[in-house]
Amino acid sequence: MEQFLQQIVNGISLGSIYALIALGYTMVYGIIKLINFAHGDIYMLGAYIGYFCMTHFHLGVIPSLLIAMAICTLLGVIIERIAYKPLRNATRIAVLITAIGVSLFLEYGTMFFVTANVRSYPPLKGILTQSFKLGNIVITAQQILIVCITVILMVFLQFIVKYTRIGKAMRAVSLDRDAAELMGINVDNTISFTFALGSALAGAAGILVGIYYNSINPLMGILPGLKAFVAAVFGGIGIIPGAMIGGYFIGTVEVMVAGYGNSMFKDAVVFAILILILIVKPSGLLGKETKEKV
C-alpha cells in the first residue's frame, strides 16, 4: 500500500510535466489541426535555457523558469511565423513535414552549439534539497515545487482561455476559423498567441524536468514529446482539461509499470494505451463524437 502511494506521488510529479507539454500540443492541434512535432524540442530548449541561467548566471529556480518561459514564448512565435504561417492553406501533410523539419533543426542545431553530451543540472540549494515523510512515503521538495508550479500555470492558463478577450478569440478560432475571421477576429495573431502560450508551458516543463531528473541532452524532447501527445489524445485532443487528465494518467501509468512490472516496457505500455484508446474511443476521454458531414 505504501509503495503504491509512493508510486502515485512519483506518478503525479512526472504526470505534471507531461500535462504541461500536452497542453501545448492540444491547444495547437485544436486551433490549426497540426501535430506540432517541434513542441518536444521547445521543451528541450527550455531545459537548456534554464541550465544556462542557473550555471552561468547563477540565477535561482524561479527567475530561470521565467526567463526560459519568456525565451520559449518568443521562439514559439518565431517558428510559427516563419515555418507554419506560409503554409496555412497547404495540405496537412506538408505542414506536418515542415514541423518535422523544424524539430530536426532544433535538435541538431542545439547539438551543434552545445554538443551531444549529457549535462547535469546544478545541485539545488536550501529548502529544495529537503524531503518530507508522511509515514513511509517520501515526498521531495522538488516534487512539491513541480506540482505547485504546474497547478499555478494551469490555473493561469484556464483564466486566460476562459476569461480574457484573447482567450475567447482562441476558442472562437478553434471552433470555426472562417466564422471567427468574419466576426473580425485577427486569426493570425490568435494562432501566434496560442503558440506563445503552448511554448511557454513547454519551456516551464523543460526546466522542471531538468530539476527533477537532473540530466539533459539535445534529443531529450523526442520521447516525452510523443508521450505528451499520447496524453493529449487520451484526454481528447483539442480539449484543455483533457490534456491535464491525460498527462497525469500517462505519468502515473508509466511510473506504475516501471515500479511493478518491467521498466523496459514502460514506453511500450504507453503506446499500447494509445492504440487501445484510438480503437475504442478515437475522440478521447472527454471528446465528443462528431459526425462527418458530406
Next chain:
Amino acid sequence: MKKLADIKGIKKWVALLLTYAVVQLLVSLNIINDYIMATLTTICINIILAVSLNLITGFTGQFSLGHAGFMSIGAYTCAIIIMRYPSPVSFITGLFLGAIFAALLGFIVGLPTLRLRGDYLAIATLGMAEIIRIVFLNLDITNGAAGLFIEVQYTNWLWLFIFTTGTVILITNFINSSHGRACISIREDEIAAEAMGINTTKYKVIAFIIGAFCAGIAGALYASYFYFIKPDLFGFLKSIDILVIVVLGGLGSISGSILAAFLLALISSLLQSFPEIRMVIYAVLLIVIMLFRPQGIMGSKELSLSAFKSLGGIFERRNGGER
C-alpha cells in the same frame, strides 16, 4: 494499338536489362567500389520503402508513420534465419518469411486502426512502430539493444535489382488495376468512394498489407547487406526519413519517389564531409522545400518519355501556361 503497347513493353524490358548489365559490368570491373555500392544499396532499399509507403500514403491517402516498424520485422526475421542456416536459399526464404510476417502484422494492425482518419492513423502507426522497437529491444532472440551481427552478406546487385524493379512494377501495376483505382478514389474522397460501393476498409487494408510486405523485403535486404542491425535503426526517425522521400518526390508519384531517393542519397553523400551540420542542413532543406514546393518535386505526375517531349514542346512554343 496493342502492337504499340507491345513495342513499348519490350523497350522497357530492354532498358531494364541494360541498366542491370551496365551496373553489373561496372561492379565486376571494380569501377563501382564498395562505397558506391553501399550508396547504391541504400538507394535501392529506400526506393522499395518509399514506393511502398507511397502506395499507402500517396495513393490511398492513409497517413502512416510506422513504416520502419514493418521494415524491422523483415530485417530481424531474415537476419535470424541466415544466422542459423547461412545459405543463399535461407536468405531468400528469410526474405519472404520476413515480408510475410510484416504483411501479417500490417493486417493485424491495419484492420482496427484503418478505421481511424488522418492524424489519428498516423499516431496509431507511430505507436505500433514504437512498440515493435521496444519489443525487439527486450527479446533474447534479437539480442536486445546490442543488436545482431550477420556474418555473411547475401544481398548483391542481382537481388537488389530484382526486388527493386519487382516492387516498382508490382505497385505500378496495382495502381493501374481496378483495385488501385479504388485506392485512389479513397484518397480523393472517402465518403464518395463508399457511396459508389467501394469497400473502403478492404482496399485500405490491402494497400497497407502490400506496403508492409514490400517494407519487409527492404528490411531483409538491409539486414543481409550491412551486417549489423539494432532496434534503434528502425525508430521514429527512420519512418520519418521514408516519409520525407515520399513527400519530397510527390505524393502519388512513383517516379517522384525514385527520383527523391536518388536526390536524398546524393545530398547526404555531399554532406558527408560536414558531419556536425549535416542534419541541420538536411532539416533546413526540408523546411525550405516544403515552404516553396509543398506538393513535392513531381506533384502527383509521373515522369515518362512523353512528359519530356511535351516539356520540349513547351520550351519551343514558349507558352508554358497553355497546357
